Amino acid sequence: MSVLEIDHLFKAYGSVRALQDMTFEVRAGEIFGFVGSNGAGKTTTMRIMLGVLAADSGSVRWDGAELDLDSRRRVGYMPEERGLYPKMKVGEQLRFLAGLHGMSPADATGAVERWTDRLGVGDRRGDNVEKLSLGNQQRVQLAAALVHNPDVLVLDEPFSGLDPVAVDIMSAVLRERADAGVPVIFSSHQLDLVERLCDRVGIVQSGRMQAMGTIDELRTTDRPQWLLEVGAEPLAVVAAARALPGVLAHVAPGRTDAVVVELSATAAPGAEQDVLRAALAHGPVRGFSPIRPSLTDLFRDVVSADADADAAAAAGGADPARTEPDRAGALA
Ligand SMILES: Nc1ncnc2c1ncn2[C@@H]1O[C@H](COP(=O)(O)OP(=O)(O)OP(=O)(O)O)[C@@H](O)[C@H]1O
The missing domain is CATH 3.40.50.300 (P-loop containing nucleotide triphosphate hydrolases)
Incomplete structure (x- = not known):
């Protein structure tokens, strides 16, 4: 080709x-x-x-x-x-x-x-x-x-x-x-x-x-995120989710009825289903969906990672001819 x-x-x-x-x-x-x-x-x-x-x-x-x-x-x-x-x-x-x-x-x-x-x-x-x-x-x-x-x-x-x-x-x-x-x-x-x-x-x-x-x-990441929309008590759901191994959670910014769940590399396969079960044990769940970053989000990530690398280089810690961030090599 x-x-x-x-x-x-x-x-x-x-x-x-x-x-x-x-x-x-x-x-x-x-x-x-x-x-x-x-x-x-x-x-x-x-x-x-x-x-x-x-x-x-x-x-x-x-x-x-x-x-x-x-x-x-x-x-x-x-x-x-x-x-x-x-x-x-x-x-x-x-x-x-x-x-x-x-x-x-x-x-x-x-x-x-x-x-x-x-x-x-x-x-x-x-x-x-x-x-x-x-x-x-x-x-x-x-x-x-x-x-x-x-x-x-x-x-x-x-x-x-x-x-x-x-x-x-x-x-x-x-x-x-x-x-x-x-x-x-x-x-x-x-x-x-x-x-x-x-x-x-x-x-x-x-x-x-x-x-x-x-x-x-x-969009592929080793830390997938999910949005969990709950009826009430998001903090209780956050606590229940955090009790699971490798699961991070916080109340969604600007919301009082939703929780952002992030699965780290140490989370068990299918851990999001455990999170869902834990949330259901606290009350109704109105929505549960993967968070898919837009190109604008991805772009901001790349630009801020580059700015961080520049700041580190200026502080004398990093090699200015740094290697490329993870995504580039993996996907090129
Ligand atoms: N003729 C030139 N003389 C000196 N510096 C230049 C010249 N052309 C581009 N540059 C510099 O080279 C770098 C890359 O510029 P370039 O125009 O390729 O960027 P770009 O990604 O197309 O930007 P934009 O989105 O603003 O069009 C910038 O720092 C710019 O200031």
Whole structure:
């Protein structure tokens, strides 16, 4: 299967270490969400993937071969800073870009019509780009990334500033391209959208891939939590749960009728059922369900773990070139 491999990229801008061993892969047919705090290194990685920027070391490979000038023509790229000529007509500009990617004028015209119609800007083909709203310019920018039917799609924040209808159109287009076998990678700060749309997600921080996997894999933890909704007396239930080996419990924050139960590694298999039985012995149980962290929760965990590691390094205790947190290695 074809794979886009980002392999041990390092990049510094003067004293700023933007990428420090950035490594991950995007498989054919998957949508990969690239998330991270501001300044984490997403744009730098994408620019290196496109050859717009040179890495200090490391490589980017597609199908096992290092990306070169020729193979990069088969990549559709949507740069963060956008790259349209404001005073050029939408249709003319897209045909020009398609031509640069080697399409014949007839094929280019057909593709431009198809994509502008699909993205809802077909009636703006005769307008200068600068006359379009920012959201519509962004739709044109996506058309520019798609017009030459690329084998790989790399999109830097394609969803920022789009209205909900445009988000739906863009999401459907990305899913369609992935289903056609194209690896799709995009960066975004809209984590709900990433959670909904992506097959796998990579969370970057300080120029490294800190956690990677499907949302379900990222949620997997050796300390599963459950929410136990009880009629009354949550403290009695907390005490009963804590009496079981390896079980931690506390009243759910902001609630007077619910208990958070956490099973540590020393809890017996199926200990949650023992907790349930213990709670039922105290009164009715209205709900009992696993707590599934959102991508936003997972993201916060990664970022705060990184901040803690930085603080430890600053205090002189830890190796600044620390190893990656647990999730990264386990799920990469
Ligand atoms: N041209 C440049 N010159 C100097 N430093 C730069 C340059 N471009 C990026 N950086 C720095 O490199 C680091 C990574 O930046 P990058 O733009 O890759 O992050 P990002 O994850 O895309 O952030 P954002 O989510 O804000 O777009 C940051 O510390 C940034 O300030």
